[in-house]
Amino acid sequence: MLGLMIALFFLCICGYAIFKKYKAQTVLLTGGFAMMSVAILLGMGDILPVKNSTGSPWFDMFQFVAVLASKRAAEIGMLIMVVTGFARYMDKIGASRVLVHICIKPLQALRSPYIVMALGFIIGQCLHLFIASASGLGVLLMVTMYPILISLGISRNGATAVIGTTSAIDLGPSSGNTVLAAKTAGLQTVDYFVTYQLPVAVVVILAIAVTHYFVQRWFDKKHEGGLAAGVPREEEKTDHKSDTEPLRPLWYVFLPIFPMILILAFGFFKFRGIHLDIIPCMFVSLFISMVCEALTTRNVKKVFASIQTFFDGMGSQFATVITLIVAGETLAQGLTALGAIDTLINVTQSTGSGKTVMVLVMSGIIAVSCIVMGSGNAPFFAFSAFAPQVAKKLGFDAVNLLLPMQLTSSLARGISPITAVIVAVCGISGASPFEVVKRTAIPMAVGLLTTQIMTYILFG
Template identity: 25%
Template sequence: MLMYIFILTLMISSLIYKRKYIPLIFILLGVVVSLFNGVDLREIALNFSNALSSVFLSIGLNIVVIIAFSEYVNKNGATKDLVLLVYKPISKIKDRYLILAMFYLIGLALSTVITSASALSMIYMSTVFPILISKGISKEGAAGMIASVGVIEFGHLKSSTIFMAEEQNRLINDYVINGQLFLFIGIAIVGAISHYFWQRYLDNRLTNDNDEKSLTDNLDYQHKISIFTALLPLLPLFLILPEHLFTKLNLPLWTIGMICISISFILDLKSNKFNVKEQLSFFLTSISNSFFFIVSVIVGGKFLVNSLPIESIINIYSHMSLGSINPIILSSVLLLAIVLFCTLLGSGTVSFITITSIMSKFKIVSMNQFSSTFTSMQMISGIGRTISPVSPTTLLCSQISGVTLSSIILRNIVPTILIVILSIIYSNI
C-alpha cells in the first residue's frame, strides 16, 4: 500500500512539473508497477499498445480533429467575426460574470444532448471562450467554467443514467424526472452562483489583465462581418444537434470535425485566404501538438491506471459489513470516493463503473434506502474531471486557452466542493 501512495505522490508531483514530461513519467510508473506485480515485459508492451490504440481511436482522434478545427477558425478570422456578431447584443448586459453564469446554464442544457463532456468543451472553447474574453473575463475564468459544463450526468442519453435506471428497476423517464431532475436543478443553481462569485473573486486578484483584454482591444468594430464566416465556429454544434435529435446516425465526433474542417478549407480556398500547402501545414502542426501535449498524457495515464491492481483492492474491501455503518456516513463516503476516483482516473465512466462494481459485491445497489445516494453518485460521477490533471476536458481547455492545468483546477475547486456538498445533502433528505 505504501508503494502505491508513493506512486500517487510522484504522479501528482509530475503534473505540477513541466507538462512535456508527464506522459513519460506516467509510462515509467506504469512499467514499474507492472514489474512489481510480476507482469513480464511482453505483456507490459501489449498493455501499452492497447492503451494507445483504445485512446487514440476514441477520445484521441476526437481531440486532435476538433482542436485543429478550433485553431483553424481562430486563424482564419471566423472566431473574431463571431465575437463581433455577438458582442453588441451581449454588451447590453453590463455584468460580465452574469454572462458567464448564463453560458454555464446553457452548457448544462446542451450536455443533455451532447453527452460527451470533451466534445461540449471543445465546442465551447471555439465559440463561447472568445466571447467571454471579449467581455473582459480572464482566460483562466472562462476556461475553468467551460471545463465544468459537461460533467454532470443528467438526461436520457447518458449511459450512466440508463445503467442506474435499470439497476433500480425504474423506467428511464421516471428515473430522470423523479430521481434526477430535482438534484439537477439544484446543481445548476449552485454551479452558476459559485462560478459567478468564484471567478469574479479570482479575476479581481489578478494584477495584470492585459492578456485577458487583448482580444477585445484588437477587434475592429468597423470591420464588415460576414454572417456565414461568423457562424463557422458554430458549425459542429449545428451538425451535432440535428444529428442527435432527428437521426440515428451516431456519427463519431472526429467525423463531424473533419466535415467542418473540409467546409472551412473549401471556403478559404475560394476566397484565396490560404493556399493548400499552408492549410495542410497548419492542420498537421495542430494535430501533432494536440497528440504530444494532450493525447499522450491520456495514453500514459490510462496505461498507469490499467497497471494498478484495482480489482485486488476491491476484493479486499468487498467483505466489509455495512449493517453497522450510519447511512449518512456511508453516503458521504461513497460520494467522496467517486469524486476521488474520477479525479485520479480522469474519467467519470471508469469511476462510476468501479464504485458500482464494489456496490454490486455489497448487494446494496438496488436497496431503496440508498436510491437517492446512488442517484447523486451517478449524477456527479464525472465532476472530478474538473479538478483532474489527467482529464481530457481539463487538458484540452488548458491547451486551447494557453493557461496552466493548475489554473483550470483552481477555478473549479469551489464550485466542485459546493456541488458535492449539495449532493451529500440530497442523498440524506
C-alpha cells in the same frame, strides 16, 4: 490491504513528481510499471489473462501497453483528434472569435454590473460547448467580455475569476473528457451528453453563476470598497493581437455551431432515418467551412494550406491526450495488479453504502489531484479506467460513477492557481493567480457539491 498501502505509496510519489513538473505521461507509465513489477515479485496477480499472455509476466507489461495504445489510437483517439483538429481550424479562420463577439454583444445593453457578470459566466460556459480549449476561450473572453466587466466597475480580480471559470464544466462532444467518459461507460457520446451530462450541468451552471454574483460582490465590497471606482482604467486594458485583427463575416458564427447541429439532428434524433457519428459530422462541417473560407477569401491555395492547422491539431492531441490516456490506464493496471481496487471496493461495501461512498471517494481523489496538478485530464484519465470494474462489483451502471468523476475533473481545475486557463487570463489582466483562486474557490466548491447532489437525485 498490503496492496492498497503499496499503491498509495506509489500514487503519492507520482502526484509529487507531476506537481514538480515532471512529464505526466512518463510519470504515470513509470508508476504503472513499478506497481506491476511489485505485483509480479510478490505474486499478487497476473498482468494479462493467460490466453493473452506472452509467456512472461515481465514482457506482459509491455504487451499491455502495446495493445492498449493500438486500441485507443484507433477508437477514442481518432475521435478526440478530429474534434480538436476542427476546433483548431475554427480558431485559425476566426470563426471562434466571431462566435464569442456575437454572444457577448447583449451584455453591453445591461448596466447592472454583477448581473452582467453572472450572465457572462453562463454565456461563456455555453460557448465552451463549441470552443473546446479552456485557455483559448479564456483569452477570447479577456478580449471581449473583460473590458465590459471592467467598464461597469467590476474589479480586475473579480472579472478575471469569472472568466477563468467559464470552462468550469467540460461539456459536449468537443470535450476529450466527455468522449472518454462516454466510451468507458459504453455509451454513444451524444447520448451521454444529452441524457446524463446536460441535466446535471444546467443546474450546476446556474448554481455557480448565482454564487459568483454574491461571492464577487462580497470580495469587491470587502477589498475594493464596493464597485472598483477610481481604479485607473488605463491599467485595466488588455493588450492582445485579436484586438487589432479584422473580424471575419458575422455569418461565420454558424461554423463552430454546425457540428453540434449535425450531431443532435443525425446522431441523437436520427432525422429522416439518417444516422451520423461524431467523426463524419466533423468532416462534413470541415468541408463546409473550407468552402465558406474559399468564398470569403477568394484564395483557394490559402484555404488548402490552412487545413494543415486541422492536421496539426490532430497530431498535437495524439502527442498529449492519447498518450496521457494510455499512460493513465497503465497506472490503473498497476493498481489493479496490486489488488488495490478490490480492497477499496471491499472497504466501501463494509460501510453498507458502497455506491455512495465510492462515488464520493473517487470524486474526492480526482478533485485533490486536479488542484495539485493543475490539470483535469491527467487525474481523470488515470482513474476513469476503474469505473466499469468498480461499478460492476458494486452493482450499478458505470456512468453513475463516471459522470461525477468527469464533471469534478473540470470543476476542481478552476481552484488551482497553476492550471493553464487561470495562468493565461491572469497573464492578460495582470492579476495574481493566487488572489483569483481565492475568488473561484467558493463557486467551484458549490459546483462540486451540486454535481454530487444532482447526480444522486437524477441517477442515484
